Amino acid sequence: MATIAKERTAVTAPPRRSREGITWSAWIWIAPAVILLLAFFIYPLIQTIFLSFQKTDLLGNPAGFVGWKNYQFVFTDSELLGALKNNVIWLILATILTVGLGLIVAVLVDRVKIEAVVKSMLFIPMAISFTAAAIIWGFVFAYDNHYGLLNAFLGLFNVPAQAWLQNDTFATFGLIAIYVWMWTGFCMVILSAALKGIPDEIIEAAKMDGAGRLTMFWRITIPMIAPTLGVVITTMIINVLKIFDVVYVNTDGHYGTNVVAMEFYQRYFLDNQPGVGSVLAILLTIAILPVMVINIRRMRAQERTR
Amino acid sequence: MSTSEIPVTTGQAGTPAIATQLVRAAEEEKAKGRYLKGWSGSGLTILVVVIGLLWSVPTFGLFVASFRPPQLITTTGWWQGLIPPWNFTIQNYQNVIQAQGLGQAFINSLIIAIPGTIFPILLGAFAAYAFAWMKFPGRDWFFFGVVALLVVPSQIALGPVYTVFSAIGLTGTYLAVWIAHTAFGLPFAVFLLRNFFAALPKDLMESAHIDGASTWRTFWTIVLPLSVPALASLAIFQFMWVWNDLLVALIFLGGSPSVQPITLAVADQVGTYGQNFQILTAAAFLSMALPLIVFFSLQRYFVRGILAGSVKG
Numbered sequence: 001m002a003t004i005a006k007e008r009t010a011v012t013a014p015p016r017r018s019r020e021g022i023t024w025s026a027w028i029w030i031a032p033a034v035i036l037l038l039a040f041f042i043y044p045l046i047q048t049i050f051l052s053f054q055k056t057d058l059l060g061n062p063a064g065f066v067g068w069k070n071y072q073f074v075f076t077d078s079e080l081l082g083a084l085k086n087n088v089i090w091l092i093l094a095t096i097l098t099v100g101l102g103l104i105v106a107v108l109v110d111r112v113k114i115e116a117v118v119k120s121m122l123f124i125p126m127a128i129s130f131t132a133a134a135i136i137w138g139f140v141f142a143y144d145n146h147y148g149l150l151n152a153f154l155g156l157f158n159v160p161a162q163a164w165l166q167n168d169t170f171a172t173f174g175l176i177a178i179y180v181w182m183w184t185g186f187c188m189v190i191l192s193a194a195l196k197g198i199p200d201e202i203i204e205a206a207k208m209d210g211a212g213r214l215t216m217f218w219r220i221t222i223p224m225i226a227p228t229l230g231v232v233i234t235t236m237i238i239n240v241l242k243i244f245d246v247v248y249v250n251t252d253g254h255y256g257t258n259v260v261a262m263e264f265y266q267r268y269f270l271d272n273q274p275g276v277g278s279v280l281a282i283l284l285t286i287a288i289l290p291v292m293v294i295n296i297r298r299m300r301a302q303e304r305t306r
Numbered sequence: 307m308s309t310s311e312i313p314v315t316t317g318q319a320g321t322p323a324i325a326t327q328l329v330r331a332a333e334e335e336k337a338k339g340r341y342l343k344g345w346s347g348s349g350l351t352i353l354v355v356v357i358g359l360l361w362s363v364p365t366f367g368l369f370v371a372s373f374r375p376p377q378l379i380t381t382t383g384w385w386q387g388l389i390p391p392w393n394f395t396i397q398n399y400q401n402v403i404q405a406q407g408l409g410q411a412f413i414n415s416l417i418i419a420i421p422g423t424i425f426p427i428l429l430g431a432f433a434a435y436a437f438a439w440m441k442f443p444g445r446d447w448f449f450f451g452v453v454a455l456l457v458v459p460s461q462i463a464l465g466p467v468y469t470v471f472s473a474i475g476l477t478g479t480y481l482a483v484w485i486a487h488t489a490f491g492l493p494f495a496v497f498l499l500r501n502f503f504a505a506l507p508k509d510l511m512e513s514a515h516i517d518g519a520s521t522w523r524t525f526w527t528i529v530l531p532l533s534v535p536a537l538a539s540l541a542i543f544q545f546m547w548v549w550n551d552l553l554v555a556l557i558f559l560g561g562s563p564s565v566q567p568i569t570l571a572v573a574d575q576v577g578t579y580g581q582n583f584q585i586l587t588a589a590a591f592l593s594m595a596l597p598l599i600v601f602f603s604l605q606r607y608f609v610r611g612i613l614a615g616s617v618k619g
Binding site for chain 1: 466
């Protein structure tokens with residue numbers, strides 16, 4: 001059998017064609033994508049950098065350079081500082097909760113008989129728009145404990161009812177809960193796929209060496225799925241930094257829930273302050289830069305081993 | 307566990323790849339509970355079911371509420387509606403479809419989402435094919451550039467592009483939204499498809515070349531048909547993203563009810579009607595229906611597509 005297989009490869013292996021042959025028509029294949037990306041990413045990036053150094057007149061048109069003034073404004077305005085602070089809370093809590101819960105569930109659900117059902121249950125929120133999610137969670141967070149599930153439940157333990165999303169203390173955490181509900185399924189599905197890629201030989205060997213459950217998890221599972229974990233964490237960080245919809249539909253930035261992308265939208269499009277709005281957009285991009293560098297390094301390393 | 311009993315001859319030279327895969331699949335079937343060996347199967351099952359139910363409760367609540375009479379929705383909890391005598395109605399759905407203009411919004415969403423899914427996948431596939439199988443100067447730079455764009459927040463583009471679009475009179479048209487969704491979807495499309503295309507068998511591509519097939523023909527008759535899992539998973543992502551999008555529609559279409567998608571229409575009603583839950587519940591459920599159908603019908607491609615593209619590398 002082995003020889004047959006070998007012969008077959010030998011026969012069908014095509015003559016090597018010149019590795020140096022450059023396909024000039026490749027430019028035509030990538031042209032549509034490149035043109036669109038230039039228009040929608042590169043040009044705006046440059047434009048935004050320019051705008052961030054300009055003041056604007058009452059109509060929102062650029063009216064001369066003002067140096068770092070817009071940047072100073074962003075870092076001294078209490079409203080904007082509040083938005084920055086909330087973004088940090090989001091970044092830490094939402095990323096850890098979605099990835100952490102997703103990983104735990106992926107491990108727990110692996111090889112359980114009803115795996116597919118449970119996975120679907122967790123993944124369904126992913127298919128739901130932020131608007132629909134806002135209405136769904138309205139029935140959970142509503143102040144009126146006649147129909148607010150959370151208050152009705154807590155009421156069983158005599159906890160007084162709260163207006164969860166109209167409360168400066170709880171609102172941001174309530175929004176994060178909605179977000180975690182929506183995105184844990186995404187993390188779980190991808191991590192679960194990676195778990196299934198771990199070769200059985202490795203698991204068996206570890207078991208034979210008498211590795212316990214926790215040792216197995218930290219020494220085998222985590223290192224083996226590290227690349228995928230990296231992809232998932234990166235995706236979540238990017239999403240959370242840009243968080244907009246869930247805030248916009250639920251609280252519109254009120255009750256201490258303001259975030260950077262929300263403020264950006266407000267200043268750039270509604271308040272005729274594109275200069276300040278641009279600074280916020282630039283800050284978002286800069287915050288994402290380190291993540292981008294790590295990812296490109298990882299990809300290059302992967303390319304080399306391909 | 308008896309899994310180690312299966313002869314581990316899979317890696318030996320000459321064994322056909324398919325046999326290797328079959329043996330491995332059989333091994334995987336037998337290796338149940340390998341990460342948490344020692345947990346009782348039923349205890350684990352119960353825990354997992356509880357988590358799943360917990361996740362489903364909010365959606366289920368909306369589902370039940372949307373079938374309750376308006377006067378009951380906000381005076382009693384939906385869970386109380388589950389106790390007989392039942393008092394369910396489809397009146398809410400009838401009201402929404404007839405009176406609130408959501409039917410038009412639903413159609414608008416389709417008009418936006420279908421080209422908004424096909425265009426980025428097609429243009430992304432063109433570029434990905436070139437990046438994976440053609441040799442040209444600057445290829446790696448361009449590709450890494452595209453991947454880097456994955457992380458640029460799309461908000462940054464909205465302002466400048468809005469200025470250009472309104473100068474040439476594109477704002478408020480579907481074309482503007484199609485172009486925007488195509489551009490925003492491209493980096494991910496190129497990234498995912500390039501990884502998938504690159505993993506296609508080299509022999510196949512070379513023999514097609516030898517047979518005299520043009521790159522154009524190879525693309526349509528070999529590359530695309532072999533990439534259905536990746537294309538399907540990308541289609542799910544992109545469709546859900548476009549269908550559920552709020553920001554792009556808000557900015558490039560404006561508030562005009564004749565063109566607005568269902569997300570905007572529902573968001574408007576959240577603002578306008580506030581507590582008017584009998585309209586909101588049914589509207590929300592209608593807006594979820596199509597993405598859920600798409601998700602369930604393409605689900606089996608979903609994980610496989612992601613796996614083949616990025617995880618396997």
